[in-house]
Amino acid sequence: LSSAASDVYKRQVMECVRRSNIRNGIISISSMHTTASVFTATNDIEALNGYLKYYEKVSTLAEEPLRAAICHQLAGGSVVTAICDSEISLGLTQYIIYMDFDGEREKTVEINIIGE
Numbered sequence: 001l002s003s004a005a006s007d008v009y010k011r012q013v014m015e016c017v018r019r020s021n022i023r024n025g026i027i028s029i030s031s032m033h034t035t036a037s038v039f040t041a042t043n044d045i046e047a048l049n050g051y052l053k054y055y056e057k058v059s060t061l062a063e064e065p066l067r068a069a070i071c072h073q074l075a076g077g078s079v080v081t082a083i084c085d086s087e088i089s090l091g092l093t094q095y096i097i098y099m100d101f102d103g104e105r106e107k108t109v110e111i112n113i114i115g116e
Helices: 008-020 045-059 064-075
Strands: 004-006 025-031 036-041 078-084 095-100 109-115
Touching: 008 025, 008 109, 025 036, 036 045, 036 064, 045 064, 045 095
Parallel strands: 036 078
Antiparallel strands: 004 095, 025 078, 025 109, 036 095
């Protein structure tokens, strides 16, 4: 089981909010694959490695082809949060994390914004 984590989605998501001209609403960020996840967490590398170790430990109970999909189920496939005054509503140390659990192909993340 291999993985790569990234917090670039906070910047990329903020760019989508800025281009949408939505001041107040809801944003949904979703992984379009069952072997990658989008979730909120601290951007501390030790914490992310701890999550990954936990996912790997639990997923070893399954056959190899299912391990990345189990990690996706544990971490979650999407984040839904508020947009207030054109800002994503997250805690001070909270980041939008994208984690790919198999790295086998290019993945897609879908962003939907609803509001006014």
